[in-house]
Amino acid sequence: xxxxxxxxxxxxxxxxxxxxxxxxxxxxxxxxxxxxxxxxxxxxxxxxxxxxxxxxxxxxxxxxxxxxxxxxxxxxxxxxxxxxxxxxxxxxxxxxxxxxxxxxxxxxxxxxxxxxxxxxxxxxxxxxxxxxxxxxxxxxxxxxxxxxxxxxxxxxxxxxxxxxxxxxxxxxxxxxxxxxxxxxxxxxxxxxxxxxxxxxxxxxxxxxxxxxxxxxxxxxxxxxxxxxxxxxxxxxxxxxxxxxxx
Numbered sequence: 001x002x003x004x005x006x007x008x009x010x011x012x013x014x015x016x017x018x019x020x021x022x023x024x025x026x027x028x029x030x031x032x033x034x035x036x037x038x039x040x041x042x043x044x045x046x047x048x049x050x051x052x053x054x055x056x057x058x059x060x061x062x063x064x065x066x067x068x069x070x071x072x073x074x075x076x077x078x079x080x081x082x083x084x085x086x087x088x089x090x091x092x093x094x095x096x097x098x099x100x101x102x103x104x105x106x107x108x109x110x111x112x113x114x115x116x117x118x119x120x121x122x123x124x125x126x127x128x129x130x131x132x133x134x135x136x137x138x139x140x141x142x143x144x145x146x147x148x149x150x151x152x153x154x155x156x157x158x159x160x161x162x163x164x165x166x167x168x169x170x171x172x173x174x175x176x177x178x179x180x181x182x183x184x185x186x187x188x189x190x191x192x193x194x195x196x197x198x199x200x201x202x203x204x205x206x207x208x209x210x211x212x213x214x215x216x217x218x219x220x221x222x223x224x225x226x227x228x229x230x231x232x233x234x235x236x237x238x239x240x241x242x243x244x245x246x
Contacts, residue, residue, distance in 0.1 A: 005140050005210040010203040018143040019092065019119070025200050026070070027095035032195040034071055034099075037137075039194070040187055041238075048239045049077050049136060052165050055243060057082045059161045061132035065090070067120050067152060068138020072100030072113065074165070078134070079109045088130075090118035091138075121147050128157040136165040140211035149224035156246040162226055163243050166217075167208045170237040179238060183208065217242055 009018045010025040029036070037045050052074070056064065062084045066075045069089030078085050091097050100115045118124055121144055133152045142148040152162060170179045183205035191201025212220050217240075218229035226244035233240050 005145060005207060005212070006143060008203070008206050008210045010199045018141075019121075022141045022143075023092040025197065025203070026091075026093035029191075029195040029197050029200050030071070030093065030095035030099050033096065034073070036191060036194055036201070037073075039190060044235055045073075045137075045239075048165055048234055048241070049074050050081075051234065052134065052136065052163050052241055053077045053081050055241065056132050056134060056161070056163050059132060061130075061161060062086060063129070063131045064088070065123075065125070065130040065133045065152075065155060067123075067133060067135040067148075068092075068141065069100060069115060070096045070136070070138065072103055072115055074134055074136040075100070075113050075115070076103065076107055076109060079107075079112045085112060087113045088125075089113065089115040090120065090123065091115075092117065092119060121151055123151050123155050125155045127154055128160075129155045130160060131157060132161045132163065134163045134165075137167055139164055139166055140207045145212070146220065146224050149221060149226065153225035153246055158246055160246045161243060162221070162246070163241065165239060165241055166211060166213075167204075168211075168213045168233065168237055168240040169209060172236060175236045175238075179236075180205075213240065218244075 010021045064087045066089040069075055069091045072089055075087045075089040078087055094117045097115050097117050104110055104113045133156050170176050188201045214231050218231055221229040221244045229244040231240050231242050
């Protein structure tokens with residue numbers, strides 16, 4: 001489980017490892033990343049994040065690690081919503097982190113949110129450091145998905161929670177074909193126009209199709225050390241929230 005998404009890389013013709021390619025890709029598209037998120041999802045990604053944050057808030061978590069934090073959208077939403085939250089966000093891409101720090105400073109949350117570059121497979125934190133670990137639209141980019149999930153479990157305290165938002169594939173007779181056309185035709189064309197990156201938004205639908213989804217992802221979570229994994233599809237299955245406890 002998880003092996004297929006690890007084989008999918010931003011540039012199949014390049015011999016570099018997946019982590020290096022992902023870091024380089026996000027450094028390159030960082031200036032266009034937020035606009036592309038809004039455009040690709042018609043702004044619905046904000047609703048998905050709000051639902052995930054509500055789950056973390058109900059758990060009572062305040063010390064939170066946001067893995068693959070990107071430009072910090074989920075971290076900012078948690079800081080705005082969860083009283084007393086102190087959030088550490090990590091990401092491979094320094095380009096994304098740089099933009100995230102600017103957003104955090106403009107929003108006035110520099111005391112609550114710390115963003116730093118780090119390898120999600122080798123987190124620089126002690127065991128049991130956080131009440132909760134979150135990730136939005138990032139785990140499919142891990143070079144080793146199982147290892148990343150184990151590392152997230154390691155830094156979560158006993159009784160702590162995991163909340164992962166990940167893009168997924170609608171299965172409906174109508175929504176499935178429409179989704180495939182949109183992600184494989186419209187999104188890459190828009191991505192090339194806006195980000196000037198020929199590979200990033202072709203890689204996107206390939207990585208979504210390859211990542212474990214639904215019950216398969218829950219099984220992988222539990223095999224990686226998490227307990228009571230659950231999944232909740234959103235927007236006809238275009239996104240899924242996964243939760244589990246440590």
